[in-house]
Amino acid sequence: MDALPAALSDALAVYYYPGTWDWPHELKQSLVHKAAERALNDARVPDRLPTATALLDTYDAWARTVDDFAPVKIDHDVQGLVPDPRDPERGLMTADGSPVIYACRIDLLAVDAADEYWVVRHLIVEQWRDLDALIRDEAAIAACWAWEQEYLSMEIVGTIHNELCIAGAPEPPATGPTSGASSRVRQNEPSGGGRAIPQHRRVSARTARTGETNRVEQCTAGLLRRTHIRRSRAEIGAVGMLIGAEAIDMTSEPAIYPTFAPHCQTCEFSGPCRAQTEGTDPEPLLARRFRRRPADDPRKPRLGQSTWGFGRGAAPPTW
Structure with missing residues (x-):
């Protein structure tokens, strides 16, 4: 199995790391190279490093012309209690009384200039995905639903499918990497500090989307293709019921x-x-x-061994 896609995915996580998003470009890019090198060395294919480096540098040159968001979280695990389709106000339980939990990992949560949140999926491909397949990407929509279950006060507006095509020779932009970079969104705002979860939506950003009706926006920049798909409240909300129906078949x-x-x-x-x-x-x-047979009694964790989510506003569990 080719280790290059996995190495590129690891490098993209470093590329969009929130803490270094506003760092000097050369310093940040050196960390991206090290991430790819480490992944390829672990896979025992260090000979793929020149290819990975060329692809990442070309990606960076193109991405700096189209990136219109700031990263908030990378490789973030979220989970949500699956609703019972037979009684949507209740969570789905297994036969032994255990809750049915949907868990997934999100490549990147991003926020745009209008303070709207997007779930981003990195796709390492050899040819562009069909647009209909991206629109019907169940895993991406389920990730939106799971995030909103984990962070109850947040609303995800859609998904961004970030495709990196590794077929063919990488060619950087002819006019240089900084053309069109004016849409870049900074991680840190002049008000101080980085972007929090959830973040107060600025008054200036509330009017930034007025009149915008396009559900799908797609742009291609060299080996990079970026597809923004806005998801409706009904579309995201229906995912929980679909997962619940499948879970009933799996756990019955x-x-x-x-x-x-x-x-x-x-x-x-x-x-x-x-x-x-x-x-x-x-x-x-x-x-x-x-x-x-009595249900297994979970043992109390040691001090510092277990925590609870701050985004949910929940009290610590009772053991």
Whole structure:
């Protein structure tokens, strides 16, 4: 398996690291190169480093002309309690009473000049993805839903599909990397400090999107293609129900029917099985001779071993 895509993904995480977004370009790019080198060395393919470096430098030259957001979080794990489609006001539970949790990792959460939040997916490809496939990207939409479940006061406006094509020779922009870079969004605002989660939306940014109706915006810049897809409230909200319906099929206990075999003579459940075959109710026998296995009691963690999310505004768990 080619280790180059994974190395490029690791390098992009460093490229969009929020803490270094406003650093001098040469210093930040050296860290990107080191991330790719480390990933390729770990995969024992250091000979791919020149290719990775050329691709990353070309990506940087093009990205600086089209990046219109600032990074907030990278490689961030989020999770959400899956709703029960049969009772949307309740969370879905398994047969033993455990909650059904949807978890995913988000490549990048970004904020644009209008203080709107986007879920960004890095796609290392050999040819551009079909637009319809990007619109129907269930994992991307589910990531929007999961983020809003983790951070209840936030609203994700859509997804950005960041495609890096590794086929062909990388060619930088003919006019230099700084052309068109005026749309770049800084991580730190003059008011002080970096962007927080959630961030107060500035008055000047609230009017920045007035009159904008395009759902899909796509631009190609060399080996980079950037697709912005705005997601409606209904589209993101429906994902939870879809996940719940699939989870019910995955977690439902299978129907077990009496199937007689030689080992039935020594089976401890031969009595209830025989009662069911004879058409009588096996529940009294089960209640008299059997007991349910108690749920595992989770042990209390050691001091400093467990924390709880600050974005949810929840109190610490009770053990």
